[in-house]
Amino acid sequence: xxxxxxxxxxxxxxxxxxxxxxxxxxxxxxxxxxxxxxxxxxxxxxxxxxxxxxxxxxxxxxxxxxxxxxxxxxxxxxxxxxxxxxxxxxxxxxxxxxxxxxxxxxxxxxxxxxxxxxxxxxxxxxxxxxxxxxxxxxxxxxxxxxxxxxxxxxxxxxx
Numbered sequence: 643x644x645x646x647x648x649x650x651x652x653x654x655x656x657x658x659x660x661x662x663x664x665x666x667x668x669x670x671x672x673x674x675x676x677x678x679x680x681x682x683x684x685x686x687x688x689x690x691x692x693x694x695x696x697x698x699x700x701x702x703x704x705x706x707x708x709x710x711x712x713x714x715x716x717x718x719x720x721x722x723x724x725x726x727x728x729x730x731x732x733x734x735x736x737x738x739x740x741x742x743x744x745x746x747x748x749x750x751x752x753x754x755x756x757x758x759x760x761x762x763x764x765x766x767x768x769x770x771x772x773x774x775x776x777x778x779x780x781x782x783x784x785x786x787x788x789x790x791x792x793x794x795x796x797x798x799x800x801x
Contacts, residue, residue: 676702676736683729683749691716691734695745698736704801708743711780711799718773719747719795727751729792742782743799750792 676698681687695716699709716734723732729750737744774795778784781797 676738678733678735680731680733683724683727683732685724687732688717688720688724691720694734695736698738699743702738702743704738704743708799708801712743712745714780715745715777715797715799716747718776719745719797722773722795723747723749723751723793727793738801741801743801744796745799746794746796748792748794752788752793 677694679691679694681690692713695712696709699712720732720734723729727749731750733746733748735746735748774784774786777795777797780799782800783796783798785796787794787796
């Protein structure tokens with residue numbers, strides 16, 4: 643799906659079978675693939691990612707804590723892809739089961755290591771640089787996979 647607007651359209655574009663809009667007979671916290679969306683890697687996509695994240699949480703009747711965690715995570719990962727990847731677009735994927743909610747954000751850019759380790763006291767007032775630390779704080783598992791095709795960051799939220 644490209645550039646979902648409104649957010650509800652995302653659920654109809656890609657479902658568990660990759661077909662048409664799934665029926666509302668799916669029970670809450672059903673395991674498996676939920677939704678994937680491809681958006682332009684531009685600043686206006688970050689609020690759209692947050693709306694999509696809230697829609698995923700609410701459609702599965704997850705807790706407010708899960709909603710907060712997911713919206714922070716997609717905000718940080720989406721912002722990283724927009725600001726640092728050089729990719730023309732980004733893809734977000736959500737999976738949920740009875741114990742966890744997993745989000746993955748993929749871009750077509752190249753991962754660049756920091757030129758120097760963080761210097762905590764000096765970097766605490768920096769306007770950037772704490773995104774992955776926030777993702778780690780809200781998730782029980784975070785992974786970063788880099789390849790020639792881009793970067794995939796996955797975060798798992800405990801339910």
